[in-house]
Amino acid sequence: MKLKDDKKYARIFGAVLKLVTKKGLAGMTMGDISKEAGIATGTLYVYFDNxxxxxxxxxxxxxxxxxxxxxxxxxxxxxxxxxxxxxxxxxxxxxxxxxxxxxxxxxxxxxxxxxxxxxxxxxxxxxxxxxxxxxxxxxxxxxxxxxxxxxxxxxxxxxxxxxxxxxxxxxxxxxxxxxxxxxxxxxxxx
Amino acid sequence: MKLKDDKKYARIFGAVLKLVTKKGLAGMTMGDISKEAGIATGTLYVYFDNxxxxxxxxxxxxxxxxxxxxxxxxxxxxxxxxxxxxxxxxxxxxxxxxxxxxxxxxxxxxxxxxxxxxxxxxxxxxxxxxxxxxxxxxxxxxxxxxxxxxxxxxxxxxxxxxxxxxxxxxxxxxxxxxxxxxxxxxxxxx
Amino acid sequence: MKLKDDKKYARIFGAVLKLVTKKGLAGMTMGDISKEAGIATGTLYVYFDNxxxxxxxxxxxxxxxxxxxxxxxxxxxxxxxxxxxxxxxxxxxxxxxxxxxxxxxxxxxxxxxxxxxxxxxxxxxxxxxxxxxxxxxxxxxxxxxxxxxxxxxxxxxxxxxxxxxxxxxxxxxxxxxxxxxxxxxxxxxx
Amino acid sequence: MKLKDDKKYARIFGAVLKLVTKKGLAGMTMGDISKEAGIATGTLYVYFDNxxxxxxxxxxxxxxxxxxxxxxxxxxxxxxxxxxxxxxxxxxxxxxxxxxxxxxxxxxxxxxxxxxxxxxxxxxxxxxxxxxxxxxxxxxxxxxxxxxxxxxxxxxxxxxxxxxxxxxxxxxxxxxxxxxxxxxxxxxxx
DNA sequence: GATGAATGAGATTTCATTCAT
DNA sequence: TATGAATGAAATCTCATTCAT
Structure with a gap:
């Protein structure tokens, strides 16, 4: 059983930052973020409530x-x-x-x-x-x-x-x- | 014959401006706009393509x-x-x-x-x-x-x-x- | 007061026929028909109930x-x-x-x-x-x-x-x- | 992990075929299809773009x-x-x-x-x-x-x-x- | 924990029809 | 009668979130 992965936080944050200049905060979906971060959508919810x-x-x-x-x-x-x-x-x-x-x-x-x-x-x-x-x-x-x-x-x-x-x-x-x-x-x- | 109503443009614009400070650009739906402007949702599409x-x-x-x-x-x-x-x-x-x-x-x-x-x-x-x-x-x-x-x-x-x-x-x-x-x-x- | 115009029936029928080969029966709207026939949408309802x-x-x-x-x-x-x-x-x-x-x-x-x-x-x-x-x-x-x-x-x-x-x-x-x-x-x- | 389900393709296709004889291609909505297939509307879009x-x-x-x-x-x-x-x-x-x-x-x-x-x-x-x-x-x-x-x-x-x-x-x-x-x-x- | 399919509420958009002019 | 704006129900599609694996 793995523990929460600190690198993954960084990957997620990095993804959001990369997307915000391209799509703006409004046009950025959880799907976009997970894709950009290279993880599954569901995984986002392991790290954040919503x-x-x-x-x-x-x-x-x-x-x-x-x-x-x-x-x-x-x-x-x-x-x-x-x-x-x-x-x-x-x-x-x-x-x-x-x-x-x-x-x-x-x-x-x-x-x-x-x-x-x-x-x-x-x-x-x-x-x-x-x-x-x-x-x-x-x-x-x-x-x-x-x-x-x-x-x-x-x-x-x-x-x-x-x-x-x-x-x-x-x-x-x-x-x-x-x-x-x-x-x-x-x-x-x- | 009814003609496109210049006042309606103003009403629509006014509605958007009123909503943007409350809900932000992201959280503002076409339904919100039409309701605020006092017209039907479909009518928005008479005045704007999307x-x-x-x-x-x-x-x-x-x-x-x-x-x-x-x-x-x-x-x-x-x-x-x-x-x-x-x-x-x-x-x-x-x-x-x-x-x-x-x-x-x-x-x-x-x-x-x-x-x-x-x-x-x-x-x-x-x-x-x-x-x-x-x-x-x-x-x-x-x-x-x-x-x-x-x-x-x-x-x-x-x-x-x-x-x-x-x-x-x-x-x-x-x-x-x-x-x-x-x-x-x-x-x-x- | 004008009477219903026989030429208009022909125009409407012609429009439908022209559209059917292009868009099929499914993809043909009353708006399409009226535009193709060169009349207003409302006028269609003068000539046909629906x-x-x-x-x-x-x-x-x-x-x-x-x-x-x-x-x-x-x-x-x-x-x-x-x-x-x-x-x-x-x-x-x-x-x-x-x-x-x-x-x-x-x-x-x-x-x-x-x-x-x-x-x-x-x-x-x-x-x-x-x-x-x-x-x-x-x-x-x-x-x-x-x-x-x-x-x-x-x-x-x-x-x-x-x-x-x-x-x-x-x-x-x-x-x-x-x-x-x-x-x-x-x-x-x- | 759930994988895309081949049986679901069959269910969807089956639903369309069942509906086409009843309602025709024109009168068949995505809602009808999903209901007939026994899945959520959104799921259709997991399997097909539109x-x-x-x-x-x-x-x-x-x-x-x-x-x-x-x-x-x-x-x-x-x-x-x-x-x-x-x-x-x-x-x-x-x-x-x-x-x-x-x-x-x-x-x-x-x-x-x-x-x-x-x-x-x-x-x-x-x-x-x-x-x-x-x-x-x-x-x-x-x-x-x-x-x-x-x-x-x-x-x-x-x-x-x-x-x-x-x-x-x-x-x-x-x-x-x-x-x-x-x-x-x-x-x-x- | 990780995955991505499944969900369904809700957003956008369309369109037959009505209505005021 | 003719017009085309107005309507709103219904269609398509999106997306945050859940869930089975």
Whole structure:
């Protein structure tokens, strides 16, 4: 008697991510997923109770992953701007390199699959970002607007940039990354 | 003799927009739409060949509408910044006041309902915005980056702001609109 | 106030006949018929109570027409064989020149559209043919088998010949008509 | 693990054949078929892509079956006439005993369900019959007409006979079979 | 646990018929 | 009478989920 197979979770998640950019969340059936993952439909139900649970689990995983990556290498001791910059770059790189995860999360956010609980949990994961903004404001380096507005601005701009870059297929040189960061920085700096 | 009723197009479109915020694009059936519109299911097929066609038509209509509104009152003779500002405000107001249309368009963009042709047509409608950016660059008022990047930045930031404002239910005072515009302007100004 | 238009009956019947070879009886909708006839769907219901009535009416018309033509020029005074021959030729020519009517009747015969009453009426129209066969048998020119069998044989063979000729697109010369008649005659002659 | 069930194909085909004589090809729904076959509607789509595919598959199966049976017991070494006779009898018996299959094929032939490919494949299966006719002509036992004409004549006559016999409910004694064969033979013999 | 056939509720679409003009 | 939009019942087909192996 075999135990649940961790590799299979990965295969299933991978399949969903691959499909979401092609078919969207709406047009993706359990049959599609199982086929893409190379397993039987029934097997999906060994690993997840139902479609909702599957989507929610992947959403949570992506979210956690994305936050972890964002703050990688961040040192609260260093001055604000370079710290903020490295986080900004982390997020940008993450979304570009994990474009499918990024799109998946976007699609989920306004879908009926995601429960209120999952949504709330996702929001909490953004806390460190709010804290960072607060620090910048305290140090009078960042405009003194509501943090919600600032975060929305920063994230919204970045999201669209990522799509732009991905869909036009343009390579992102260091210089270009710098200039786009400057756009953001000029917007929010005090 | 009964003729095809223009009001019915409006009723159908209205129904879809009402439903999309409640159920999402995925969870919206033709039955839901017809019921919401107060007509028989079969009647939907008098006006549209199928669900895809219906969604595409509404998408195109929203897109066109949104562009038309954006440039309302724009006078190319006036100096750049106030012109740009009025357009930016138009877009913001439009998305806030027609939040359902805005969400609908976002949901559509990565869905399998929208055809490549519709997507391309949507892109073309953004041309005036690109032209405006070009003018700003020519007058050396705006940073000399690729217009794609600048547009993505402006639009992305605004989209997220709109959602932020809508979901938190905060009222948008004139002062707040001004400060958010300043965020944008500071980002892109030369 | 206009009266029912005789030309319209013809247009409707013509449309059905044109469609039956293309789409078959099964795949033919009232919409198809009205479009092909160049009238509105609703108008069909001015002329016929419903689809069944329409099909039955056309079936009856075809049947009557086909019988009328079969015995055209037949003179009961002339000797049997030439009389039988001319009738046989009449039937063959009719089916070839009115191939659509012929196919339509075949399709109807085993369809749920045709009522038992219509079917029975159709059978009665074949009476003269039975009478003819009886005469041939009385004159000991034709095999003394049950008339049903003989008629089935003659008609069945001819029907298949007609299709053969029509679909291969071969032209039917006088000589070929004669040889095919001889096939039939050799079969049934005493 | 459950595997696709060959018996289920048979059940489905059986259901269609049972229904076609009752309701005709037109009036037969997928719901009717599944009910008659004692399975769920959805299950039909496990076995066939759609209604067309189902009808085409059954048509092909009937055709193949009918040809196989026709030449059962045929020995090319024996003289022509008894060989031809045994095949003729095979075909007649097959159509009588599998009347539903026979009617189904007839209904299909001019229906929109059957694709050109299926039609062509059906034609090819008739080749052995053409070869047989050719042999008879070579041995100068059969009239020297185009084989198409002869086959059409033989088959057409038989088809109508079969219907005649079936619908009148008359039992087919050996003597009657012989006399009807003689009709056919007298027609085509040199 | 793994499989994929089986299920049936529900989605999309069709179409004979009606109805307002 | 003529029109063709409107209807809704019924047809086809899909798909999340279950179940037998």
């Amino acid at each position: 479609k909702d649970a599957l989507i929610n689990a992947l959403f949570a995983a992506c979210r956690e992953n994305s936050v972890m990556v964002s703050f990688r290498g961040y040192d609260a001791q260093q001055p604000f701007k370079p710290g903020f910059r490295s986080i900004w770059m982390n997020i940008l790189r993450y979304r570009l390199h994990n474009f499918e995860e990024f799109i998946f999360q976007e699609q989920c956010y306004h879908s009926p699959y995601i429960t209120a609980a999952t949504r709330e949990k996702a929001r909490q994961l953004a806390e460190p970002l709010y804290a960072l903004i607060a620090r910048g404001q305290k140090e009078q380096l960042i405009k003194n607007l509501e943090p919600d507005i600032l975060v929305a601005f920063i994230i919204g701009a970045m999201n669209e940039l990522v799509k732009q870059i991905h869909y036009t297929g343009s390579t992102l040189t260091k210089t270009r990354m710098n200039t786009t960061f400057d756009l953001c920085w000029d917007a929010i700096k005090a | 669900k895809d066609a219906l969604i595409n038509a509404l998408f195109a209509a929203c897109r066109e509408n949104s562009v038309m509104v954006s440039f309302r009152g724009y006078d190319a003779q006036q100096p750049f910044k106030p012109g740009f500002r009025s357009i930016w405000m138009n877009i913001l107001r439009y998305r806030l006041h027609n939040f359902e249309e805005f969400i609908f368009q976002e949901q559509c963009y990565h869905s399998p309902y929208i055809t490549a042709a519709t997507r391309e047509k949507a892109r073309q409608l953004a041309e005036p915005l690109y032209a405006l950016i070009a003018r700003g660059q020519k007058e050396q008022l705006i940073k000399n980056l690729e217009p794609d990047i600048l547009v993505a930045f402006i639009i992305g930031a605004m989209n997220e702001l709109v959602k932020q404002i809508h979901y938190t239910g905060s009222t948008l005072t004139k002062t707040r609109m001004n400060t958010t515009f300043d965020l944008c302007w500071d980002a892109i100004k030369a | 689809k069944d009535a329409l099909i039955n009416a056309l079936f009856a018309a075809c049947r009557e027409n086909s019988v009328m033509v079969s015995f055209r020029g037949y003179d009961a005074q002339q000797p049997f064989k030439p009389g039988f021959r001319s009738i046989w030729m009449n039937i063959l020519r009719y089916r070839l020149h009115n191939f659509e009517e012929f196919i339509f009747q075949e399709q109807c015969y085993h369809s749920p559209y045709i009522t038992a009453a219509t079917r029975e009426k159709a059978r009665q129209l074949a009476e003269p043919l039975y009478a003819l066969i009886a005469r041939g048998q009385k004159e000991q020119l034709i095999k003394n088998l049950e008339p049903d069998i003989l008629v089935a044989f003659i008609i069945g063979a001819m029907n298949e010949l007609v299709k053969q000729i029509h679909y291969t697109g071969s032209t039917l010369t006088k000589t070929r008509m004669n040889t095919t008649f001889d096939l039939c005659w050799d079969a049934i002659k005493a | 209604k067309d595919a189902l009808i085409n598959a059954l048509f092909a199966a009937c055709r193949e079956n009918s040809v196989m049976v026709s030449f059962r017991g045929y020995d090319a070494q024996q003289p022509f006439k008894p060989g031809f006779r045994s095949i003729w009898m095979n075909i007649l018996r097959y159509r009588l005993h599998n009347f539903e299959e026979f009617i189904f094929q007839e209904q299909c032939y001019h229906s929109p369900y059957i694709t050109a490919a299926t039609r062509e494949k059906a034609r090819q299966l008739a080749e052995p019959l053409y070869a047989l006719i050719a042999r008879g002509q070579k041995e100068q036992l059969i009239k020297n007409l185009e084989p198409d004409i002869l086959v059409a004549f033989i088959i057409g006559a038989m088809n109508e006979l079969v219907k005649q016999i079936h619908y009148t409910g008359s039992t087919l004694t050996k003597t009657r079979m012989n006399t009807t064969f003689d009709l056919c033979w007298d027609a085509i013999k040199a």
